[in-house]
Amino acid sequence: MSNALNWNMDRVFEGGSHSVELQDKLTSIEKAIQEAKELVENWSVDQDEVGFPKLKDFLEKREFITNGLSEAGTFARGLASADAKDAQASKVVNQLGSIASQMNAVETRFMKQLKDSSDEAWNKLLSDDSFKDVSFALNEKREQGRKLLSENEERVIQKLSLDGLHGFGNMYQSLVNSIKIPVKEDGKVKVLSAGQAANKLSGDSDPKARHTMLHLWEKAWQAKSPLFADTLNHLAGFRLQTYQLRSEDDFMNPPLEYNRMKEDTLNVMWDTITENKPRVVDFLNRKAKLMNLEKLSWPDVAAPVSVGTFTPKTYSFEEAQDFIVKHFGSFSTEMSGMAQRAFENNWVEAEDREGKRPGAYCANLPESKESRIFMTFSGSANNVSTLAHELGHAFHSHVMRDLPQLNRRYAMNVAETASTFAETLISNATIEAASSVEEKIALLDSKISRAAIMFMDIHSRFIFEKRFYEKRQNGLVNEKELRDLMEEAQKEAFQDSLETYHPMFWASKLHFYSTSVSFYNFPYTFGFLFSLGIYSKAKEVGPSFEGNYRNLLRDTASMTTEELAEKHLNVDLTQSTFWQSAIDEVLEDIDLYMSLTENYS
Template sequence: MHTPLVQTWDLDVLFPGGSESDAFKSYLSDIEKQGNTLQQLILRLKPPKSSADTTSLQEIVELAQNIALKLRQAASFVHCLSAQDMHDKKAVQLGGKVKTLSAQYANALTQLDQVLLQIDEEVWQSILSREPFAALAFPLNERRLRAKEKLPAELEALANDLAVDGYHGWSDLYDTVVSKMTIQVEMDGEQKELSVGQAFNKLSDPNRQVRQHVFQKWQEAWAESADFCADALNHLAGFRLNLYKHRGWDSVHKEPLDINRMSAETLQVMWQVIEQNKGIFVQYLERKAKLLGLKKLSWYDVEAPLEQTQRTISYDDAAQFIVEQFNRFSPKMADFAVHAFENRWIEAEDRPGKRPGGFCTSFPDSKQTRIFMTYAGTAGNVATLAHELGHAFHQHVMNDLPPLTQRYAMNVAETASTFAELIVADAALKHAVDHREKLALLEDKVQRAVAFFMNIHARFLFETRFYEERKQGIVSVERLNEIMVEAQKEAYCDALGEYEPHFWASKLHFYITTVPFYNFPYTFGYLFSAGIYARALEEGRGFEENYIALLRDTGRMQVEDLAQKHLGVDLTKPDFWQSAINLAVQDAQAFLDLTST
């Protein structure tokens, strides 16, 4: 990577012309045709009477996998278009078309599930023992088991159809509200209009007066849009709760746990061990307040740097550093990162009009990925870049697997990304040139642990309690603010002096319809990857093949089985979680030691 890197991604190599792309319209048309064919084939399918009677089923499964790849590719393209320009209305329309096609596909699979349920158990096991079904045994068996817990096929199909303009429609409304928002701030004596993403970056500005001012304007802007956000959130939750009620599901955690292929026991033990270890992170927050000359940190101080002046890192230097550190553990990972940088798979340019946050999305039909973020040169930006490259590498090592086994859950999706982030963060700390830089980098690491153990815990507590209250009716803006602050106080052990009441409105994750409770999987992934990282430190480059083998299995087993097979640990017991948390505790203690004088 000798020539300066381009910081905008290349989408034209996938579908030229952006949201006006004729190639993409044709692609959607092909998906629709294949979907209609799939529906017709499923309607004619009879339950096999023996494992020799599977020709029709094989044809259906192959077609279903092909459509799944294309739908993922189409959804990713629209997602990228909307992210790079929040005012691209054509992209919103295309998104609606993709959601409709996805609903039709889901309906077809629901019909297929009903046929699978009618297959005799002995015949079913015999089918799964033979190729091509043996390679798909886990996802197919999972579909069959889940179908037993759902409504009859015609009612599930109706729910999928209604969700396009109902359930998913409320999520789209939220995106529209955010795309219209601007944050009016005064900077350098001038009035400036920031996008939500740009304003969010200012909340971690080295200057506290800037943070305080932007936070005030941030609060005012979200308060102004709170009624719209509350409508969306209430109706999203209402849809889910009614569907759960008709399916006979009691717990609001059932769906996210099923999606993440983990048990309630594992989730409970993870949070218990975290709560038992929060003391030292409270000490860290108190020490940081003292260093900043404050009695207590406010919400907007938690992720602020300790120094007024913050060293920035150029995009090219960040790319080179990331590649070098990846290479210490996995040359394949480093080579992949170089390919992503040089082939413009990354959208990093700092400009208005982009949506906030960062993500990695897959184009599995083209065996490519794309990474989205806004790079401003901070240590946090470097960590985000490494994080998203970890996601991309995860998909890369699965590209040759059957499509149905590529769909890994969000909790293990965060494993590769956080592993990559840990590699780079640790390396940056070791390369620190002086005490001040070492302290800043160490603090950045502890900040991330606080985010996973406290910020995300607050999201989990809020969402759990909100759903319980939503069962009784619409929850008002005022009450949403109250639940949010109560959750933040509990999660942060009341260590802050000021909280973020509108966090429920500003956090996109509460409005994502693909995965409810889009929070605890992050913490799981952080700790799971910490355990993997500890193993990698012991084994060095020799760990590469084991690591790739673990990633390739993430779409075809429960997480408890994955951990047992590749790490030899029991996730339902506290031992593994404590060993993973110990790495973060060591960082927090090192910070306290470094700032003790």
């Protein structure tokens, strides 16, 4: 297996952020956008002798453009992530945003054309062999077109969004980059970036150090809270004004439609989680006792717990690769083979060094037919699980490679399906491989803590964002109100089980400032539980489930979430039964944890 800790980006475009090959690609994309624009002008689905061939040509051109933008975007954003000082990479990311906005205008025109077609012509179109396979996506585009304003009005919104919506998104990134947190280490003052401080917030083994870091962390974000409040208010304001112009009267409709799910499904998911929260609180209380604390504080929830005197297993990057390939193979030879190819062809940027942005992600390269994975690997079992998680995303892209782009546009809620499934395989394998009870407790604690974050922390984000949007409809929400809303949401979601909370979380969490989608929260919990429900089904069915799982992933962009679950799992997501089966996977872990820790508490 490969020892390389750095990804190979030259195989995508040579020359890094100054790549001539990349600029040539962007030029060809812009030319294709102009050609696509000409194809959708003065055309109608109702003119089937002209409309059908023009639509086919447009979809082919659209495929080239969207694949190209995705390829270039993964490359440029990857370079910016790997080196925060690469100013040219950030410049290219902005350049891509400008080009994408040109395509957005064409896409608007396309959806308007679909919307204006007669039902008779539309039904004839969908029965044509050229369009049957993408009928769901085309229907979705037509419905979206019905909600749009005139072309000129939509073009104005797109133009204004560059310095409005996206401008404030860029402003947030600049504010985050300016955050500096001074800490004392070995008698000296060291200034940490936001990313470095975030790693220490829950990663330090000393509770006092974590609590000190939370205090410093809160203070740093608090110092700039008026600026963060302005940014968040204007992001939400731009979005709400756009909804109002399009006669959208409920701010929850767009995120639900984007995730192709019903509000009933979302509500029953949260209701079922809430019914089971007392068991999770029991876990949190036991964890507090193991840490010699009366109650956990905010940074303790995700912090590691240690009992006894065991030394946690650490993995070299090569050992992590071998472990993942082996245990992926226990479920799917195709998953295992893809992971091996990813390592051998250097898809992963894993080096632990300064200058990298925090976090981990996987991005697709549809033209290269590969993915790129970004993370920082330091050898822990959690790092191995994170690597598996991102490889799960890569597998999701892998099984959809031969599908048209319209059928690869899966929503955020199902985007976490393959990743969480892969992570669960590896997390369970590391627990099974534990060399002592103490190590097994530590690994179980890490796994259950992730579930607690999905059930409590993510729920608090959802509660906060919903209440913030409700207040924002009536005017600006100041920084004190934002702090109060955040702390109230955290207390409610955690059932007041913590000693201290994180009132400035509204400022420090990037997801609240996403310019692509609002409510960048509930899809994580949905994907987590949807994946666990699938995992439960896989255990029940056995080896024959591999093919069904693959087919489910391939259909994630071709039907609603409820239809997907009905077709491949034979379950109704608007009922609690499926959600409880997923939560039961977590409760089994909690039962084992409580049993193993009885003598240590």
